[in-house]
Amino acid sequence: MTRVLIDCDPGIDDALALALAASRLEIVGITTVGGNVDLSLTTANALALREFLDLGDVPVTPGAAGALMRKTVRAPHVHGDTGLGDVVLPPAVRPASQGHAADFIIETLAASPGEITLIAIGPLTNVALAVLREPRVVEWAKQLIIMGGSFTRGNHNPAAEFNILADPEAASIVFDAGWQVHMMGLDVTLTALVTSEVLDRMRGLGRLSDLLVPAAQYYGVISADGGPAIHDAVAVAYALDPTLVTSVPARVDVETKGAYTSGMTVTDFRVSQGNAQVATVLDVKRFWDLVIGAYEELARRLG
Incomplete structure (x- = not known):
């Protein structure tokens, strides 16, 4: 089974x-x-989800509260004031681990070099701090997969995707660190739409439905043609089956100084090798078959 650390x-x-x-x-x-x-x-x-998903003693370690050099950017208009929309989970009983996320990333990858895939589905501040504190994490990670960026468009503004915009300097550090970034950007994640058929498949999954259904519905109107996109799940699905995605080598630079383009992932496909594998196409049907099948397995375990 693939081992992952999720930021x-x-x-x-x-x-x-x-x-x-x-x-x-x-x-x-x-x-x-x-x-x-x-x-x-x-x-x-994260603590409430650890217990709801029955993840046992998996450590949950908090890290950076804000960007390296920027004012805070948040998205409660998308995720609700609590971050989980209308989802109501029992409060966690067990506390977070002591220490800082960047140090946890370093220590965990150092203990199992080449064995653990790092999946980053938020702003890249913790990952950048880990790189700055210990550059060898680039060698120790089996793979780095991110949900972030785009080669065509933004979502938080016309140029930039939210996770990159929230800390462009951190993203620049991560892309320039010397590893290959597997970038699941808006170009593919915006095709991972929850349709009414998908939502119907999410129902009837026991208590797991109490998470899946209100989470999907909070995002927006769901229709037969598709409603909201579940961006971050694409990065996890890629770790499970990279053949779901067509990706192309590219050079990605993060704009940190533009008045209107800060956070833009400037993507150059005119290279045979670059610092990234950029996802360009998602096999949507196979993606949803994998996701719903996996949810069904989890639902049977959770009861």
């Missing part, structure tokens, strides 16, 4: 991604960052 900012789609990971991946740790909502809330949500 996140739950977040509705983070919650759906964690549920997917809980079904078929070995989660060795969860680290939290301020992003969709404040760090106190992303950490509380």
